Amino acid sequence: MSERIFKGRVVVKGSVSAEALVSKGGFNTLASYQHSLMFGDKKGKCSDQNNADLYKREMAGKALCLPQTIGSTTGGLVLYCASCMGRQPACLLFSKEIDSLAAAGAVLSAVWTDNPMPTIDGLGDDFLSYVQTGDKITVMEDGSVKVER
Amino acid sequence: MELTKRQQDILDGKEGDVKAKVMKTLIMYGETFGSTRMADITGEYGHLVTSFGLSVMKPVYDLMDTLIEGGAISSQKFSVDPRPLEDVVPRNFIQNIFFKVMYSKQKDYDAQLKKLGILSDDAYTCTCYMDEVGNCPKKGDILSWAESSAVVYANSILGARCNRNSGILDLFGSIVGCVPYFGLLTDEGRKADWLIEVRTSRKPEAQLLGSAIGMKVMEDVPYIVGMDRYFTSLDDEAKAYFKDFGAATASNGAVGLYHVESLTPEAVEEGRALLKEGYKTFVIDDEVLKATEMNYPIIWKDKNAHPKLAFIGCPHLSYAQLVSWTNRIGDALKSKGMKNVSIDTVMTAAPAVLKEFKKSEEYGRLTGYGVKLSYICPLMYMNNPMCGSMPVVTCSNKLRTYTSARYFREEKLLDIITGGAL
Numbered sequence: 001m002s003e004r005i006f007k008g009r010v011v012v013k014g015s016v017s018a019e020a021l022v023s024k025g026g027f028n029t030l031a032s033y034q035h036s037l038m039f040g041d042k043k044g045k046c047s048d049q050n051n052a053d054l055y056k057r058e059m060a061g062k063a064l065c066l067p068q069t070i071g072s073t074t075g076g077l078v079l080y081c082a083s084c085m086g087r088q089p090a091c092l093l094f095s096k097e098i099d100s101l102a103a104a105g106a107v108l109s110a111v112w113t114d115n116p117m118p119t120i121d122g123l124g125d126d127f128l129s130y131v132q133t134g135d136k137i138t139v140m141e142d143g144s145v146k147v148e149r
Numbered sequence: 150m151e152l153t154k155r156q157q158d159i160l161d162g163k164e165g166d167v168k169a170k171v172m173k174t175l176i177m178y179g180e181t182f183g184s185t186r187m188a189d190i191t192g193e194y195g196h197l198v199t200s201f202g203l204s205v206m207k208p209v210y211d212l213m214d215t216l217i218e219g220g221a222i223s224s225q226k227f228s229v230d231p232r233p234l235e236d237v238v239p240r241n242f243i244q245n246i247f248f249k250v251m252y253s254k255q256k257d258y259d260a261q262l263k264k265l266g267i268l269s270d271d272a273y274t275c276t277c278y279m280d281e282v283g284n285c286p287k288k289g290d291i292l293s294w295a296e297s298s299a300v301v302y303a304n305s306i307l308g309a310r311c312n313r314n315s316g317i318l319d320l321f322g323s324i325v326g327c328v329p330y331f332g333l334l335t336d337e338g339r340k341a342d343w344l345i346e347v348r349t350s351r352k353p354e355a356q357l358l359g360s361a362i363g364m365k366v367m368e369d370v371p372y373i374v375g376m377d378r379y380f381t382s383l384d385d386e387a388k389a390y391f392k393d394f395g396a397a398t399a400s401n402g403a404v405g406l407y408h409v410e411s412l413t414p415e416a417v418e419e420g421r422a423l424l425k426e427g428y429k430t431f432v433i434d435d436e437v438l439k440a441t442e443m444n445y446p447i448i449w450k451d452k453n454a455h456p457k458l459a460f461i462g463c464p465h466l467s468y469a470q471l472v473s474w475t476n477r478i479g480d481a482l483k484s485k486g487m488k489n490v491s492i493d494t495v496m497t498a499a500p501a502v503l504k505e506f507k508k509s510e511e512y513g514r515l516t517g518y519g520v521k522l523s524y525i526c527p528l529m530y531m532n533n534p535m536c537g538s539m540p541v542v543t544c545s546n547k548l549r550t551y552t553s554a555r556y557f558r559e560e561k562l563l564d565i566i567t568g569g570a571l
């Protein structure tokens with residue numbers, strides 16, 4: 001058993017524990033959520049064929065660890081819909097500074113839904129190098145992120 | 150965040166609780182990026198990315214109802230992305246049933262858009278900046294747009310200023326008439342992080358070059374050199390090329406602005422002074438493009454299947470591109486002794502562009518070859534699982550990214566639709 005703690009900036013405050021799901025490359029929100037939102041998949045199985053880390057993995061309730069999001073400007077809207085439908089990740093953990101589309105999704109979910117996603121950015125490249133899919137993640141309100149395996 | 154009196158009044162609820170919540174959302178969003186003020190929108194029209202009445206997107210339509218009921222209507226007229234369906238596009242009985250279920254909210258959503266402020270019944274396109282459509286911002290205009298390909302075009306080719314706003318936030322900005330000042334709205338945010346040297350042996354395919362650059366720079370700003378060998382000014386051909394190029398940079402990466410040396414407005418004015426100190430360099434040659442293309446996954450069930458449908462026009466084609474495709478298809482058919490395209494081929498463009506094209510001599514020729522013209526969004530067509538499971542070919546890297554459509558360069562796609570093998 002080992003653990004490390006990383007510190008980032010709080011974008012949306014909250015505390016949560018969840019299993020890590022790690023995308024080493026940019027997370028294409030529309031491509032990832034397209035099928036699960038359209039076809040009633042409550043587990044949010046990733047449909048982005050270009051993301052070998054996540055393709056066909058379940059995203060709902062996971063601690064999504066990523067550098068940034070990429071792709072369509074529906075990104076924030078897609079995260080908002082996922083939150084309204086209860087298919088959102090448990091939290092969003094960015095190694096880099098959050099991008100404008102993900103920020104929109106995080107803020108929309110926080111202001112307009114009952115399912116806000118605690119969101120931390122700026123956790124550093126070291127965080128994304130260290131964390132592995134399946135690790136236990138604990139997010140604290142001050143922006144600390146504990147990774148245990 | 151420092152607000153003007155009007156902005157503070159909105160936040161304080163003097164124009165209603167819903168508008169106050171809209172303003173609160175924009176402020177929270179802006180503060181995430183260190184924004185200290187809101188900038189007034191100066192562009193005449195907005196542009197929204199959400200154009201589809203998907204039955205499962207109920208939360209969006211509920212939110213629209215909340216806005217309408219709360220009096221939070223757009224302060225400016227807007228265009229919106231393409232509609233998902235049109236009868237002219239091939240579909241069988243089963244596919245049609247799926248479409249009816251999937252897009253059962255389309256009429257309701259169209260009615261919501263009318264109440265919120267859509268420009269006209271024809272204002273559905275991802276290329277709202279075409280002359281025929283008329284939503285073409287001026288250099289320096291501040292915009293509240295979404296649609297990644299339109300944002301990157303407005304910033305790069307027109308010199309307008311717009312962040313990569315998300316759907317919903319695009320409308321929020323238009324409602325309160327201002328957007329948080331940060332990122333691509335600022336001079337500093339428009340400086341380039343990358344010098345991209347294009348050293349290919351011939352003019353690169355626009356959507357392949359855009360893909361390679363997008364995947365490399367992600368959301369950074371690239372300054373591209375070497376394209377002056379192929380373009381001397383931003384004429385119709387160049388604008389169409391960079392429309393397609395930009396769409397690929399934005400969908401394969403997250404590019405919101407690029408500069409092209411000697412061509413795009415800010416690069417013409419400022420040249421390499423646009424490069425940030427410590428910028429990175431990336432060289433693109435034939436090998437890089439080949440490797441990029443080779444890495445695209447093919448997710449057809451039968452990789453050797455004969456294509457059933459071809460889509461050309463994601464993003465929507467310009468008038469000049471429709472004319473060019475007419476001539477190229479005509480020449481290819483003639484050289485092969487054929488009269489019609491050999492697989493269903495759909496070309497998509499803005500309703501207003503199609504209206505103009507229908508007046509031309511090329512329209513009769515193109516439709517005479519069996520090509521179908523439509524205003525739909527091919528991506529929304531492919532979202533139908535009964536369509537997504539078909540072997541569909543395209544020269545759009547954006548369509549490839551979001552669907553099972555298989556990408557081919559334009560020359561190869563032309564060969565395929567005129568009887569050639571994969």
